[in-house]
Amino acid sequence: MVFPLAELGDYAITFRPEHEMFRKVVREFFEKEVEPRVSEIEENDRVPDDLLKKMGEMGLQGIAVPQEYGGQGGDQVSVAIFCEEAGRVYPAIMTLVGVNGLFTVPIMLFGTEEQKGRYLPPVAKGEKHSAHATTEAGAGSDVAGIQTRAERRGDRWVLNGRKAFISGGDIADYFVVLTRTSPPPSRKERWKGLTFFILEKGMRGFSVARKMNKSGLKGSPIVELQLDNVEVPDSNRLGNEGDGFKIAMETFDHARIGVAAQALGIAQSAFEKSLNYAMQRSTFDRLLIQQQAIDNYLADMLMKLVSARHMVYWASCLADAGRKEYLIAASMAKAYATEAAEFAAIKAISIHGGVGVVMDSHIERMLRDVEITKVYEGSNEIQRLVIIRQLLRQTLGFDPMGI
Amino acid sequence: MLNIVVLVKHVYDENQLKVDRESGKVNFEGVPGKISDFDRSALEAALVLRSAGGGKVTSLTLGPEEAVKSLREVMAMGADQTILIKDQSFYKMDAAATARVLHRALEKAGPVDLLICAEGSVDSYTSLLAPMLAEKLHLPLITYAQSLQVKDGTVRAERALEKRVEVVEAKLPAFVTVTGEINDPRIPTLLQIMAAMKKPVSTFTLADLGIDPRDLGAGGYRLIEYSAKSRERRRAMLEGTVPEAVSKLVDSLAREGLVS
Numbered sequence: 001m002v003f004p005l006a007e008l009g010d011y012a013i014t015f016r017p018e019h020e021m022f023r024k025v026v027r028e029f030f031e032k033e034v035e036p037r038v039s040e041i042e043e044n045d046r047v048p049d050d051l052l053k054k055m056g057e058m059g060l061q062g063i064a065v066p067q068e069y070g071g072q073g074g075d076q077v078s079v080a081i082f083c084e085e086a087g088r089v090y091p092a093i094m095t096l097v098g099v100n101g102l103f104t105v106p107i108m109l110f111g112t113e114e115q116k117g118r119y120l121p122p123v124a125k126g127e128k129h130s131a132h133a134t135t136e137a138g139a140g141s142d143v144a145g146i147q148t149r150a151e152r153r154g155d156r157w158v159l160n161g162r163k164a165f166i167s168g169g170d171i172a173d174y175f176v177v178l179t180r181t182s183p184p185p186s187r188k189e190r191w192k193g194l195t196f197f198i199l200e201k202g203m204r205g206f207s208v209a210r211k212m213n214k215s216g217l218k219g220s221p222i223v224e225l226q227l228d229n230v231e232v233p234d235s236n237r238l239g240n241e242g243d244g245f246k247i248a249m250e251t252f253d254h255a256r257i258g259v260a261a262q263a264l265g266i267a268q269s270a271f272e273k274s275l276n277y278a279m280q281r282s283t284f285d286r287l288l289i290q291q292q293a294i295d296n297y298l299a300d301m302l303m304k305l306v307s308a309r310h311m312v313y314w315a316s317c318l319a320d321a322g323r324k325e326y327l328i329a330a331s332m333a334k335a336y337a338t339e340a341a342e343f344a345a346i347k348a349i350s351i352h353g354g355v356g357v358v359m360d361s362h363i364e365r366m367l368r369d370v371e372i373t374k375v376y377e378g379s380n381e382i383q384r385l386v387i388i389r390q391l392l393r394q395t396l397g398f399d400p401m402g403i
Numbered sequence: 404m405l406n407i408v409v410l411v412k413h414v415y416d417e418n419q420l421k422v423d424r425e426s427g428k429v430n431f432e433g434v435p436g437k438i439s440d441f442d443r444s445a446l447e448a449a450l451v452l453r454s455a456g457g458g459k460v461t462s463l464t465l466g467p468e469e470a471v472k473s474l475r476e477v478m479a480m481g482a483d484q485t486i487l488i489k490d491q492s493f494y495k496m497d498a499a500a501t502a503r504v505l506h507r508a509l510e511k512a513g514p515v516d517l518l519i520c521a522e523g524s525v526d527s528y529t530s531l532l533a534p535m536l537a538e539k540l541h542l543p544l545i546t547y548a549q550s551l552q553v554k555d556g557t558v559r560a561e562r563a564l565e566k567r568v569e570v571v572e573a574k575l576p577a578f579v580t581v582t583g584e585i586n587d588p589r590i591p592t593l594l595q596i597m598a599a600m601k602k603p604v605s606t607f608t609l610a611d612l613g614i615d616p617r618d619l620g621a622g623g624y625r626l627i628e629y630s631a632k633s634r635e636r637r638r639a640m641l642e643g644t645v646p647e648a649v650s651k652l653v654d655s656l657a658r659e660g661l662v663s
Binding site for chain 1: 590
């Protein structure tokens with residue numbers, strides 16, 4: 001055994017020719033269409049509609065959605081490729097696309113045929129936007145701590161509460177919203193009694209309360225959502241009553257690799273820009289690249305970058321192979337890549353010196369953008385718990401939470 | 404129904420060439436290949452004509468096995484059919500030899516209404532192939548097209564020349580070379596990329612075309628070596644206030660004959 005996996009081959013990463021071609025076209029799109037507009041997006045805190053429309057036409061909003069529902073039928077490796085290339089040029093765009101995944105994934109996994117037919121195609125084609133509303137002011141990584149409630153009234157449900165930090169909520173037409181439908185049976189079973197519903201923009205009592213101002217990921221605004229006696233039919237329930245926690249966890253398991261890949265793209269960009277600068281800028285009559293301290297920074301950045309790349313695509317390959325170990329791999333990739341990217345962003349500022357904190361240089365932006373990646377889709381502290389708890393469950397059959 | 408054939412070339416990715424700073428020698432080892440940039444514009448032009456008037460777009464290349472990657476790319480963009488003339492020694496061929504091979508291949512491929520290629524390939528950029536091939540095929544040739552229309556069996560193009568634009572027409576069948584400005588080539592979706600990986604590529608060898616590779620080198624020119632040319636940038640600092648510096652800049656540009 002090559003603990004915690006069975007054999008060396010389990011650590012393999014395999015790409016097919018279509019992956020490389022897809023990487024090239026995504027890179028071309030981001031360098032040609034997005035990069036020249038980054039300053040404009042930063043300034044307006046909004047990605048222009050024409051850019052979103054173009055991405056929809058290119059199928060980038062539905063990479064992992066099956067073909068029969070209007071998507072591209074791509075695998076996890078393809079999703080990771082998109083997220084990395086987006087992260088390399090402008091990470092907020094990955095978040096804008098990623099929130100559609102947080103809507104489509106739970107519907108693909110748990111939705112009824114009717115729900116899939118109604119909601120997946122317009123989102124996958126980029127004709128409609130969507131968002132995922134689990135987080136509240138008082139509960140994020142602690143999903144079971146949410147306070148929003150849904151009460152059954154005949155064959156309808158009435159939802160009340162407030163959601164916070166909802167990415168894409170300002171432009172979303174569709175939402176999945178997590179609610180508590182029954183009180184937890186005990187302190188140990190707090191995760192029970194949660195249920196998801198699908199909501200649409202404009203439903204009576206459902207509104208965007210306010211936009212929250214934040215430092216990074218400009219262009220992907222976050223909002224608070226207000227639910228004031230929002231009434232929905234039971235057909236809007238997503239999955240079984242009480243299965244909300246499970247649905248949320250499985251959704252985040254998928255999204256984790258995307259966040260890891262997004263951070264990988266930031267690390268890649270930080271390294272490329274730093275190396276380039278170090279080859280041009282001189283101090284004390286020598287190029288920066290001829291200074292040992294700078295070389296040490298760059299070598300550390302590159303080691304972490306390459307390690308992160310291997311973890312991200314390894315986790316993606318395990319997911320595509322349907323291996324349950326991908327849960328551990330995805331959590332490792334998420335925690336590692338986001339911290340590698342933070343390291344790279346900080347070192348990029350050090351290497352660029354004063355230039356690094358000038359906003360027009362887009363170096364400091366990488367640090368602003370990377371911080372949230374350590375937090376969302378389960379904070380890195382939570383990832384570390386997942387890594388060890390899953391490891392114990394999968395390899396030793398020992399459930400540390402069961403005692 | 405137009406039968407359009409687009410010639411593409413699989414070239415070294417010039418951004419990844421490694422040049423020895425001392426000797427200027429270019430190292431091609433391990434440098435990945437790619438489709439020559441403007442070939443995508445040539446294909447896009449063909450796809451636009453196809454969607455306007457119907458027809459079939461075939462893409463043809465001469466190159467090593469690896470050139471199949473470029474053909475997959477044009478299939479992802481929408482080419483109906485692709486043909487690879489597989490030959491490992493193609494890079495030693497001059498334009499005349501290449502024209503001979505393509506001539507035979509086109510004869511074998513069947514009737515062509517419109518042949519399109521880029522004005523040059525990003526590697527050697529001789530722009531010699533199209534005139535040579537047009538001569539062999541006895542086709543009228545329109546070069547440097549920046550726009551293209553086909554109507555009633557006639558192709559009409561705007562030719563981008565240095566200081567003027569020429570509008571020319573030719574009866575089909577004809578041969579057109581296009582500039583990069585003619586269009587913005589489409590970017591394929593993942594679905595199209597995945598589908599392109601499964602489509603067949605027709606492959607011929609020189610022997611299939613009845614060509615003896617030993618004949619191809621004879622009488623042509625031979626490329627002996629590549630080396631990179633480096634040019635030092637002239638660094639000039641213009642002192643003074645912004646208006647002063649601007650007028651100094653304008654003066655120096657005028658002296659160089661760059662503005663008048």
